[in-house]
Amino acid sequence: MSDELKKGLEGVLVAESSLSYIDGDEGKLVYRGYTIDDLARNASFEEVVYLLWHGELPTADELGSFKSSMAEERHLDDGVQQLVRELAEADEEPMAALRSIVSSLSAYDPDADAEPTDEAANLRKGRRITAKIPTALAAFSRIREGDDPVEPREDLDHAANFLYMLNGEEPDEVLADTFDMALVLHADHGLNASTFSAMVTSSTLADLHAAITSAVGALSGSLHGGANQDVMEALLELDESGKEPVEWVEDRLDAGERVPGFGHRVYNVKDPRAKILSEESEALGEAAGTPQWHNYSTEIEEYLTEEKGLAPNVDFYSASTYYQMGIPVDIYTPIFAMSRVGGWIAHVLEQYDDNRLIRPRGRYVGPDDRTVTPIDER
Known part of the structure; x- marks a missing residue:
C-alpha cells in the first residue's frame, strides 16, 4: 500500500463508473457515451435523468411514462410544506433550507423502510426527490418575498414547471428551453465533492435520502456550488x-x-x-x-x-x-442541486450495486510517547 500523500485525493482513482467521463485537456464531457453538446442541444432533462439512471436514452413510450410518473410526485406533503414555510419565514440560508427539506422528505416516503440496496425502491425514491426539490425551492423563494406558493402542474416539463412555480406564470418557450439545457449541463460531472459525499454515505448502507442530504451539504460550500x-x-x-x-x-x-x-x-x-x-x-x-x-x-x-x-x-x-431569467441570485446553488440530484442518485445506485465501504487512511503527524499527568498536577 502506497504511503504517498494526495491531499484532496487529487488524481487518486477511487472507483469505476459508467456515468460520466471528463477529458480536462480536451475540454470534453460525456454522459454514458454521449457528448454534453449533443445532449444539451438534443435531449431534455428528463431524458438525461433517464439515461443516467437506466443506461440508455428512453423511447418515446418510456419517456412519456417516466415524465408522468415523476410529474405525479411534484406535490409536497403537508408536513414538508409547513417546514418550507417555517424555513422561509425564518430567513434561512437557501442551501441550508434545502438540506433540511431533502432530509425531511424521507418521513413521508412510502418506501422509507425499504432496504437501502433495493433498486426498484430507490428508483421510486429518486423520482420523488427529483420531483419535489423544485416545488420546495420555488415555494421557499416565493414565501420569502411574501407571495403564496404556486402549485405544480403535471402538464409542464420539469424545467418549465419550475419557472412557472417560481414566477407564477408559464415561461415562454425560449426561457423554458434554455433552463432545461442548463439543467442538462449540470446533471453530472464525475466524482466531484458532492457526488463523492453521496457515495461515501451510501457506502455505509445509509439510505438514499441520507446520501442526497450529504451531497446537498457538500454542495453548499463556496469552493463547490457557491x-x-x-x-x-x-x-x-x-x-x-x-x-x-x-x-x-x-x-x-x-x-x-x-x-x-x-x-x-x-x-x-x-x-x-x-x-x-x-x-x-x-x-x-x-x-x-x-x-x-x-x-x-x-x-x-x-x-x-x-x-x-x-x-x-x-x-x-x-x-x-x-x-436574465429573473431567478433570485441566492438560489443559484439550490438550482444546481435541483439538476445535479439526477447524477447524485445515479452514482448512489452504482455504489449500492457494487458496494464497498469507502474508508481511506490519514497519515498521523501528531505527538508521540505522551503519558497522562494526574488531573491535580496539570
Whole structure:
C-alpha cells in the first residue's frame, strides 16, 4: 500500500463508473457515451435523468411514462410544506433550507423502510426527490418575498414547471428551453465533492435520502456550488462601479481578490458547458435588451485567458443566464442541486450495486510517547 500523500485525493482513482467521463485537456464531457453538446442541444432533462439512471436514452413510450410518473410526485406533503414555510419565514440560508427539506422528505416516503440496496425502491425514491426539490425551492423563494406558493402542474416539463412555480406564470418557450439545457449541463460531472459525499454515505448502507442530504451539504460550500452566485454578485459589483471590465478585473486582482468562475480542478481549458451557456446568455441578453451581462463576461474572459492563462468554468456563464431569467441570485446553488440530484442518485445506485465501504487512511503527524499527568498536577 502506497504511503504517498494526495491531499484532496487529487488524481487518486477511487472507483469505476459508467456515468460520466471528463477529458480536462480536451475540454470534453460525456454522459454514458454521449457528448454534453449533443445532449444539451438534443435531449431534455428528463431524458438525461433517464439515461443516467437506466443506461440508455428512453423511447418515446418510456419517456412519456417516466415524465408522468415523476410529474405525479411534484406535490409536497403537508408536513414538508409547513417546514418550507417555517424555513422561509425564518430567513434561512437557501442551501441550508434545502438540506433540511431533502432530509425531511424521507418521513413521508412510502418506501422509507425499504432496504437501502433495493433498486426498484430507490428508483421510486429518486423520482420523488427529483420531483419535489423544485416545488420546495420555488415555494421557499416565493414565501420569502411574501407571495403564496404556486402549485405544480403535471402538464409542464420539469424545467418549465419550475419557472412557472417560481414566477407564477408559464415561461415562454425560449426561457423554458434554455433552463432545461442548463439543467442538462449540470446533471453530472464525475466524482466531484458532492457526488463523492453521496457515495461515501451510501457506502455505509445509509439510505438514499441520507446520501442526497450529504451531497446537498457538500454542495453548499463556496469552493463547490457557491461559485455561480459569487459570479453574479461580482458582475453586479462591476456594473455598479462604472468601470470598464478590464479595469475592474485589474483592480480586483491588485487588491488580492480573485475573480470567481475561473479555473477548475479537472479542466485545463475552457469548460465545455461554459461554451454552451455563453451562447445562451448572449441570446437571452439580446432578446431582453440587456446585452451588458454577456458583454462584461466575454471581456473578462478574454482578458483573464490572454493575460493569466485562466479559462472560465460553467459557473461563469450560468450566472448571467439565470439572472436574465429573473431567478433570485441566492438560489443559484439550490438550482444546481435541483439538476445535479439526477447524477447524485445515479452514482448512489452504482455504489449500492457494487458496494464497498469507502474508508481511506490519514497519515498521523501528531505527538508521540505522551503519558497522562494526574488531573491535580496539570
